[in-house]
Amino acid sequence: MQKAAELLKKQFASEVVEVMDYRGDTTVVVKPGRIRDICTALRDDPEVSFKYLSMIAALDYAPQSPRFALAYNLYSHKNHDRLTLKTYLESDTSPAIDSVVPVWSTADWHEREAYDLMGIKFKGHPNLQRILLPLDWKGHPLRKEVPQRGDQAALEWVDRKIRPERIK
Amino acid sequence: MGIEEQLGYNILTTSLEKLVDWGRKNSLWPATFGLACCAIEMIVTAANRFDIARFGMEAFRASPRQADLMIVAGTVTKKMMPAIQRIYDQMTEPKWVIAMGACACSGGIFDSYAVVQGIDLYLPVDVYIPGCPPRPEGLLYGILKLHEKILKDPFLTQQYRDKLAARREAA
Numbered sequence: 071m072q073k074a075a076e077l078l079k080k081q082f083a084s085e086v087v088e089v090m091d092y093r094g095d096t097t098v099v100v101k102p103g104r105i106r107d108i109c110t111a112l113r114d115d116p117e118v119s120f121k122y123l124s125m126i127a128a129l130d131y132a133p134q135s136p137r138f139a140l141a142y143n144l145y146s147h148k149n150h151d152r153l154t155l156k157t158y159l160e161s162d163t164s165p166a167i168d169s170v171v172p173v174w175s176t177a178d179w180h181e182r183e184a185y186d187l188m189g190i191k192f193k194g195h196p197n198l199q200r201i202l203l204p205l206d207w208k209g210h211p212l213r214k215e216v217p218q219r220g221d222q223a224a225l226e227w228v229d230r231k232i233r234p235e236r237i238k
Numbered sequence: 239m240g241i242e243e244q245l246g247y248n249i250l251t252t253s254l255e256k257l258v259d260w261g262r263k264n265s266l267w268p269a270t271f272g273l274a275c276c277a278i279e280m281i282v283t284a285a286n287r288f289d290i291a292r293f294g295m296e297a298f299r300a301s302p303r304q305a306d307l308m309i310v311a312g313t314v315t316k317k318m319m320p321a322i323q324r325i326y327d328q329m330t331e332p333k334w335v336i337a338m339g340a341c342a343c344s345g346g347i348f349d350s351y352a353v354v355q356g357i358d359l360y361l362p363v364d365v366y367i368p369g370c371p372p373r374p375e376g377l378l379y380g381i382l383k384l385h386e387k388i389l390k391d392p393f394l395t396q397q398y399r400d401k402l403a404a405r406r407e408a409a
Contacts, residue, residue: 203352204317211351220351224316228354231320 072096074118074153081111097154102140102167105157109173112144112153120144120153123170126180128188132214138165138190159190166191169198187212255394262306262332263388264294266381269305269329271322274312276339276371283374293381302328307384309377310361313341314354326361331402332393336380337363340370362405 075089075098085108088099100108112120124143131137142155159165169192170177181192182201189210192198200207208223209216219225229236242251272280284290284298299305302325314322326335337357340346343366345355357363364387367380392398 216351218350224351228316228319228360232323232360 074098074112074120074151077111077115077118078108082108095152095154097156099156099158102157102159105155106168106170106173108155109142109170112155113173118146118151118153119148120146122147123174123176123180124152126170126177126184128184128190128212130188130212130214135162136160137162138188140167140184140190142170164191165189166193168193169195171195186210189213255392256389258393259389259391262391263385266293266295266307266334266384266388267297267299267305268295268307268309269302269325270298270300271308271325272311273314273318274339274341276311276342279371279374279377280309280311280338283377288374288378290378290381293378293385295381302326303330305329306332307334307336308361309336309338310342310357311338311371313346313348314357315352316354317352319354319357319360322357323360332391334364334384334388335361336365336367336377336384338367338377338380339372340368343368346370 072091075086075096078086078098078100079089082100082104085101085104086098087101090097090099112118122145124145127141127143129139129141131139136158138159138161140157140159142157144153144155145151146153157167159167165188167190169181171181171192171194178196179201181195182198184190185192185195185198186200186202187210199205203211204227207227209221211220211224216224226237242249245251270280272278282288284296290296295307302308306329308322308326308329310322326333335357337343341348341353342357345353347370349355354360358366365380365384367376369376372380
């Protein structure tokens with residue numbers, strides 16, 4: 071979707087970091103600061119018309135820095151076109167970015183999932199709480215530093231609920 | 239031989255234990271607890287082709303208070319485990335548990351932070367049915383094994399009462 075890349079380069083020249091093309095799929099890497107403006111522009115432009123957010127993926131590139139990234143997969147019903155919007159978050163310890171719920175309401179649950187499993191904070195989200203894991207879960211298990219079977223809190227979670235006498 | 243001679247061949251005598259075990263065996267009512275793909279196989283087992291009704295078990299109950307067998311069919315996530323424990327506690331004695339499929343037996347392929355690595359960590363499992371998922375024949379074979387176990391259940395002995403008391407204490 072070269073049109074969208076052109077649009078972003080024109081309107082957000084200082085925000086676009088890189089445009090990648092791979093087998094007909096376009097990925098635009100942008101800075102995280104004005105993500106909501108960028109998304110609004112992509113949605114409202116009558117020509118590219120990305121009215122649908124397919125998903126938001128959170129990525130952990132540890133031990134690289136910047137460590138966390140987000141990928142927004144957009145879809146345009148009008149042009150039957152896809153676009154991946156990727157952004158690397160500034161902080162490696164408490165990653166945060168503006169929420170895009172005001173742009174696409176479907177982002178609500180996607181952002182809650184990214185928060186739940188990867189611990190990325192979405193500023194301005196109306197209800198940023200866990201969506202998959204139990205509300206009293208500790209930590210964010212899809213981060214690279216968490217072992218596959220989970221940390222001690224994860225191992226003890228069921229025992230804490232139904233067999234408290236087992237915990238030493 | 240004693241009383242049987244006087245009764246002729248019209249009446250059978252047996253011990254109370256055998257009679258009760260026979261009754262329990264032939265009217266096991268399972269609680270529906272389908273959690274994943276194994277549930278589909280469990281549903282098929284109840285349908286006409288495999289027909290669990292042949293063993294007096296067609297009454298799948300949605301309420302644990304009316305069931306005496308819990309077939310845990312599928313992946314048990316940690317979030318689900320307190321609910322399973324609660325439903326198990328709501329079932330009346332005597333009660334049995336079948337762990338159906340690799341996930342319920344051992345966690346299966348889900349060696350992860352979110353999945354219980356075998357429900358026998360929390361529930362007293364009577365029969366394990368391996369497979370991913372096990373075919374209906376597998377489930378029926380497991381159920382027949384459970385029937386054998388129930389027939390041997392010496393519920394009137396002191397040993398049994400002690401075991402039951404210990405299990406209640408642990409729960």
